[in-house]
Amino acid sequence: MGSETAQTLPFIDLTNDNLKPGSSYWLSTAKDVRAAFEEYSCFLAVYDKASKELCNSFIHSLLELFDLPEETKIKNISEGQPFGYYRRQPETPLFESVGIADSTNVEVVESFTKTLWPNGNERFSELMLSYGKKISELDKMITRMLFESYGVERYSDSHINSTVYKVRVNKYKGPKSDETNLGVFAHTDLGFITIIQQSEVDGLEVRLKGGSWVAVSFPPSSYIILAGDGMMAWSNGRIQHCVHRVIIPRNKDRYSTGIFSFHTGVVHVPGEFIDENHPAKFKSFDHFGLVRFRSANPTVPEEDRIKIYCGV
Numbered sequence: 001m002g003s004e005t006a007q008t009l010p011f012i013d014l015t016n017d018n019l020k021p022g023s024s025y026w027l028s029t030a031k032d033v034r035a036a037f038e039e040y041s042c043f044l045a046v047y048d049k050a051s052k053e054l055c056n057s058f059i060h061s062l063l064e065l066f067d068l069p070e071e072t073k074i075k076n077i078s079e080g081q082p083f084g085y086y087r088r089q090p091e092t093p094l095f096e097s098v099g100i101a102d103s104t105n106v107e108v109v110e111s112f113t114k115t116l117w118p119n120g121n122e123r124f125s126e127l128m129l130s131y132g133k134k135i136s137e138l139d140k141m142i143t144r145m146l147f148e149s150y151g152v153e154r155y156s157d158s159h160i161n162s163t164v165y166k167v168r169v170n171k172y173k174g175p176k177s178d179e180t181n182l183g184v185f186a187h188t189d190l191g192f193i194t195i196i197q198q199s200e201v202d203g204l205e206v207r208l209k210g211g212s213w214v215a216v217s218f219p220p221s222s223y224i225i226l227a228g229d230g231m232m233a234w235s236n237g238r239i240q241h242c243v244h245r246v247i248i249p250r251n252k253d254r255y256s257t258g259i260f261s262f263h264t265g266v267v268h269v270p271g272e273f274i275d276e277n278h279p280a281k282f283k284s285f286d287h288f289g290l291v292r293f294r295s296a297n298p299t300v301p302e303e304d305r306i307k308i309y310c311g312v
């Protein structure tokens with residue numbers, strides 16, 4: 001499968017200490033966030049609250065994690081796919097992924113660590129919890145900006161307070177020259193927002209509105225932020241979910257982490273999104289119901305899933 005050449009995606013600086021809610025810089029950045037989601041369904045963000053050392057150590061800890069024997073990794077069974085262990089499959093022979101059900105919850109993370117390292121690995125738990133916390137703060141900032149830019153900020157606290165953060169850590173084995181270079185098929189994520197970071201090897205591609213694929217290259221300390229199915233329905237379709245896939249360069253292993261925000265209850269589509277010019281396209285929906293819907297209906301095409309699940 002051929003990759004497209006690099007093309008510019010929106011790039012938003014979220015490092016600034018002046019980024020205080022209510023400041024003019026905050027408001028103009030919030031506008032940029034909304035415009036990026038509406039136009040591209042994604043953007044690159046620089047963010048420095050998770051230090052370089054923390055991110056590097058976390059990504060590095062994944063080498064050790066994926067080196068565990070398969071019979072150990074398989075013990076990480078979560079309360080439902082896709083958050084358990086995903087082993088290499090014939091259709092995606094490079095891709096292997098481990099899910100952590102709630103990355104900011106101490107008990108959940110410690111029990112995950114105990115499953116994989118019965119003799120303990122406190123360092124991994126600490127890294128996961130620190131990383132999860134910093135990235136959840138980034139998610140909250142983006143969520144606040146988005147709600148504010150649409151004038152629906154009065155819903156942001158209740159949305160954020162009902163959010164949990166699922167994590168998937170991924171390893172893609174570098175393909176040999178005679179092997180497929182497909183890491184992951186084109187898909188959309190089920191959550192509200194996805195935040196992805198990677199080791200130094202690129203491979204993620206996002207599809208733009210016109211249908212062209214863009215290879216994402218990550219500047220230092222950057223993340224890509226993707227709109228998920230949840231955001232698409234919440235915004236009544238003003239924002240489209242980001243279609244993305246992964247293509248791995250020859251002979252280079254790639255590691256990545258994805259943090260997915262999920263509402264633990266019902267996501268309400270704000271009434272502000274619906275008027276004469278914007279008829280209702282989505283009903284309020286149970287967000288984890290969407291996860292169950294996918295498990296029960298694995299053949300529904302990725303891009304149709306959210307419309308079938310809660311479209312009007």
Ligand SMILES: O=C(O)CCC(=O)C(=O)O
Binds near residue numbers: 246256
């Ligand atoms: O590895 C990546 O860059 C993306 C992974 C992905 O799409 C996912 O975990 O849903």
Ligand SMILES: [Fe+2]
Binds near residue numbers: 187188189244
């Ligand atoms: Fe994804």
